[in-house]
Structures are given as structure tokens and as C-alpha cells.
Amino acid sequence: MRVFARTPINIAEVKLPLGEVYLIPERCKGCNLCIHFCPKQVLEESTGTNAKGYHYPEIISGREEDCVNCEFCTMVCPEFAIYTLEVEQ
Ligand code: SF4
Numbered sequence: 673m674r675v676f677a678r679t680p681i682n683i684a685e686v687k688l689p690l691g692e693v694y695l696i697p698e699r700c701k702g703c704n705l706c707i708h709f710c711p712k713q714v715l716e717e718s719t720g721t722n723a724k725g726y727h728y729p730e731i732i733s734g735r736e737e738d739c740v741n742c743e744f745c746t747m748v749c750p751e752f753a754i755y756t757l758e759v760e761q
């Protein structure tokens with residue numbers, strides 16, 4: 673859901689980007705930085721673990737269409753374990 677302090681006059685022309693999240697679970701060290709920095713609250717800690725025993729992130733059920741491809745998760749991940757690609761709309 674988009675929340676604006678005031679409604680832009682050209683809101684009909686504004687199209688938010690849509691991102692698709694990719695994860696390399698074996699690189700993850702479970703620091704949760706990606707989860708905390710995601711401005712759209714798309715990610716959560718999974719119940720599953722990788723071979724090192726870390727809980728890698730996963731997309732919250734029902735939020736698959738909420739990633740705006742801002743790449744914050746990619747920028748903060750110290751292990752290069754998560755990235756996103758923009759989806760053509
Ligand atoms: S690209 Fe942005 S919105 Fe998408 S999962 Fe990463 S931090 Fe969240």
C-alpha cells in the first residue's frame with residue numbers, strides 16, 4: 673500500500689517498480705540486516721536453516737508483490753547472499 677504525505681498531482685502516472693527477490697541461502701549468516709532494512713517489510717526469518725545452521729530470510733507469505741526493487745537488502749547484506757531484479761510490468 674502506498675502512503676503519501678500529500679497526494680501527488682500526477683499520481684496516475686506514477687508506477688512503482690516491482691522487484692523479485694533472489695537468495696543464496698548457503699551464503700547467509702542469519703544477521704537479519706536485510707529484514708530490518710527492508711522499507712516494505714517484505715522479508716522475515718525462515719524456520720529453515722542452511723548447512724551452517726543459520727536462519728536465512730524468506731518472503732512473507734502474501735507480500736510477493738510488495739518489493740519495490742530498492743536494493744537496500746542487497747546493499748546491507750555482508751555476505752552478498754541476497755539480491756533483486758526488476759520485473760517488467
Ligand atoms: S529490494 Fe527493497 S523492498 Fe525489495 S526486499 Fe529488498 S529491501 Fe525490501
Ligand code: SF4
Nearest residue numbers: 700701703704706749
Ligand atoms: S543480510 Fe545477508 S547474511 Fe544477513 S540475514 Fe540477510 S541474507 Fe543473510
